[in-house]
Amino acid sequence: MILSIDQGTTSTRAIAFEVSDAGAFSAAAVSQIELQQHFPKPGWVEHDAGEIWTATLQTCREVIRKAGGIDRFAAIGITNQRETAVLWDAQTGEPLHRAIVWQDRRTADVTGDLVKQGHEPDVQARTGLILDPYFSASKYAWLLDAVPGSRERAEAGEVKLGTIESWLVWKLTGGRAHVTDATNAARTSLMDLQTLSWQADLATLFRVPMHALPEIRGCADRLGDCDPALFGRAVPIHGAAGDQQAALVGHGAIQPGEAKITYGTGAFLVANVGAEPVVSTNRLLGTLAYSVNGQTAYALEGSIFSAGSAIQWLRDGLGVISQSRQSEAMAQSLPDNGGVYLVPGFTGLGAPWWSPEARGTITGLTRDSGPAHLVRAALESLAYQTRDLLDALAADGAPRLERLKVDGGVTANALAMQFVADICEVEVERPAFQEMTALGAAKLAALGVGLIDRLDIAPAETPAVWTPRMDTATRSRLLAGWKAAIRATLAAAEPIPAQTDRP
Numbered sequence: 001m002i003l004s005i006d007q008g009t010t011s012t013r014a015i016a017f018e019v020s021d022a023g024a025f026s027a028a029a030v031s032q033i034e035l036q037q038h039f040p041k042p043g044w045v046e047h048d049a050g051e052i053w054t055a056t057l058q059t060c061r062e063v064i065r066k067a068g069g070i071d072r073f074a075a076i077g078i079t080n081q082r083e084t085a086v087l088w089d090a091q092t093g094e095p096l097h098r099a100i101v102w103q104d105r106r107t108a109d110v111t112g113d114l115v116k117q118g119h120e121p122d123v124q125a126r127t128g129l130i131l132d133p134y135f136s137a138s139k140y141a142w143l144l145d146a147v148p149g150s151r152e153r154a155e156a157g158e159v160k161l162g163t164i165e166s167w168l169v170w171k172l173t174g175g176r177a178h179v180t181d182a183t184n185a186a187r188t189s190l191m192d193l194q195t196l197s198w199q200a201d202l203a204t205l206f207r208v209p210m211h212a213l214p215e216i217r218g219c220a221d222r223l224g225d226c227d228p229a230l231f232g233r234a235v236p237i238h239g240a241a242g243d244q245q246a247a248l249v250g251h252g253a254i255q256p257g258e259a260k261i262t263y264g265t266g267a268f269l270v271a272n273v274g275a276e277p278v279v280s281t282n283r284l285l286g287t288l289a290y291s292v293n294g295q296t297a298y299a300l301e302g303s304i305f306s307a308g309s310a311i312q313w314l315r316d317g318l319g320v321i322s323q324s325r326q327s328e329a330m331a332q333s334l335p336d337n338g339g340v341y342l343v344p345g346f347t348g349l350g351a352p353w354w355s356p357e358a359r360g361t362i363t364g365l366t367r368d369s370g371p372a373h374l375v376r377a378a379l380e381s382l383a384y385q386t387r388d389l390l391d392a393l394a395a396d397g398a399p400r401l402e403r404l405k406v407d408g409g410v411t412a413n414a415l416a417m418q419f420v421a422d423i424c425e426v427e428v429e430r431p432a433f434q435e436m437t438a439l440g441a442a443k444l445a446a447l448g449v450g451l452i453d454r455l456d457i458a459p460a461e462t463p464a465v466w467t468p469r470m471d472t473a474t475r476s477r478l479l480a481g482w483k484a485a486i487r488a489t490l491a492a493a494e495p496i497p498a499q500t501d502r503p
Contacts, residue, residue, distance in 0.1 A: 001019065002025075002077055003063065003064065003076045004017055005441070006441065007056065008080075008243065009035070009081045009102070012035055012059055013033075014062070014063040015435060015438045016028045016030075016063045023451075023453075023454075025457075027435070030063065031059035033055040035047060036051065038098060043105035045101040045347065049095035049098070050094070056168060069232075070232045073235050074235075074446075074449050075238040075446070076238065077238065078239070078240040079438060080163065080164040080184070083102035083187045083188075084101050084102050085136045085163065086161070086163070087147060088160055090157060090159055093171060096150060097146060099164070107133040107138035110138045110141070114131050115131050126192050128287050129285055136163060136187060136189065137203075140188075140206070154211060154212040155209050156211075159212060160178055161212040162214050165180060165184055166179065166180045166184070169240070172224070172227065172237060174227040176225075178215065179224065180214040181217055181240040182296075183288045183289075184242045193286060196291060196296070197216065218291045218293065219245070219292050220238065222448065223239075224237050239443075241441060243264075244270050245288065245440070246436070246440030246444070247268075248260050250435075254290065254297065255272060256274035258271070258405075262436065263382060263406065263408035263410035264410075265306075267382065267386065268301060268302070268304065269389045270300075271393055271401075272299050275296070275297060282352055282392040282393075283353070284389070284396060285300065286299075287301045292444070293447075301351075302351040302352065303351050304389070305344075305345075305348060305349065306344035307410060308324075309344070318371075325412070327378070328414065328416070331379050331415055334372050337478075339366070340362065340376070341364055341377055341481055342374065343361040344360055344381055351392065355489075355490055355493050358490060358493040359489075361492060379415060382420060386420055386423070403426065404420075404424065404429065407434055411434065417466050418466045421467060422468050423479065427465055427468070429464070429465050433461060443455055
């Protein structure tokens with residue numbers, strides 16, 4: 001068996017996977033704990049790293065118990081919310097500040113200044129990433145500035161920096177391993193995509209001491225051994241990948257030209273582009289697909305910051321639904337969107353717009369508009385944002401996809417998935433087993449310990465498939481309305497110029 005730790009934005013989950021002699025994976029036990037979100041200021045998002053560790057311990061112990069004991073497990077794999085930054089004390093292992101979450105926009109002025117200084121072309125050419133507060137480097141610098149004395153202590157090796165998987169490996173190994181995998185390192189703005197190594201000049205640019213950074217390893221490498229006091233035995237930690245790359249592996253979509261999108265809190269399109277990195281000219285991100293046993297595959301990625309979080313807002317913020325699953329029936333009560341569009345820029349807009357100052361916008365309201373229109377507009381926004389990413393991918397020279405593999409909680413909504421197929425003009429394939437991120441981490445760990453010898457194993461169950469059925473005129477009309485809503489959102493995010501000839 002493989003113990004897969006899936007530490008996400010809204011929950012921490014552990015899954016025990018049984019691996020058959022034929023290389024098939026089946027989930028034998030699951031445990032999950034929701035994660036509290038902290039929003040201290042507009043645009044700021046934080047997590048308690050200590051809470052994450054406690055939940056990881058609890059879910060792992062529960063799964064081990066359910067699965068029959070620690071002796072059944074060959075390895076541990078980890079997948080995680082990417083870019084989220086943690087600063088901790090190397091002696092005590094205690095976090096020195098709440099973790100700064102990937103959605104957080106507090107360093108927008110820092111990355112904006114670097115853009116104005118002309119650094120973006122070089123950073124993008126080397127890391128694949130644009131300059132944006134989304135990525136870890138500016139978060140690291142903010143943490144070091146916010147915690148008194150931490151910069152000096154980092155230079156002395158007394159404090160450590162890392163993303164969530166680094167934090168978890170440190171805690172799991174009792175502080176004996178400070179490591180990261182290449183896919184997570186690729187999301188910091190500090191790693192060169194060609195050499196898979198930290199770059200001193202980039203660390204200087206972002207004011208991040210290299211002494212505090214973890215060692216970069218491959219996705220199926222041995223990251224360390226679990227402290228036997230935690231679970232009763234020193235199980236090897238033998239695989240890690242950021243959640244979106246892990247989902248790509250989970251789907252078995254590891255050949256050039258294959259792609260998946262995960263609809264979670266955000267939504268993330270990852271398209272495998274092969275053995276050489278591609279620098280996007282259409283505001284997508286160059287990144288790793290995986291790095292395994294000396295072989296590296298690259299990807300283009302489009303990041304949507306608000307997907308499932310738009311449904312959560314309808315539930316928790318507006319109270320128009322009491323449970324997320326009510327959204328489908330409520331949206332189906334209308335024949336169409338009534339001209340109402342929701343651009344869910346709650347924490348800015350990601351690809352291909354990259355507007356950190358954008359905020360959520362609703363357009364097209366009339367006296368006939370009601371709660372159901374907002375629900376439908378929120379669901380439809382998933383498809384429109386996906387279409388924007390696929391258009392950018394095609395503009396970067398990738399062939400337009402015929403089939404898009406999907407996973408994530410929102411994919412349970414058949415109305416939303418049919419609308420994605422219709423708006424994007426692509427077949428949408430949803431696997432029967434939804435936990436692709438956890439499955440991907442399990443596959444990497446299983447490869448690392450020799451339980452399997454390849455990653456391109458698709459889930460065995462028959463998937464659900466939606467095919468496009470919308471006519472061209474309707475699609476064009478709806479997309480025109482969406483583009484108008486995007487223009488309004490971007491215009492509202494821009495400073496209003498001084499006008500002397502009008503009030």
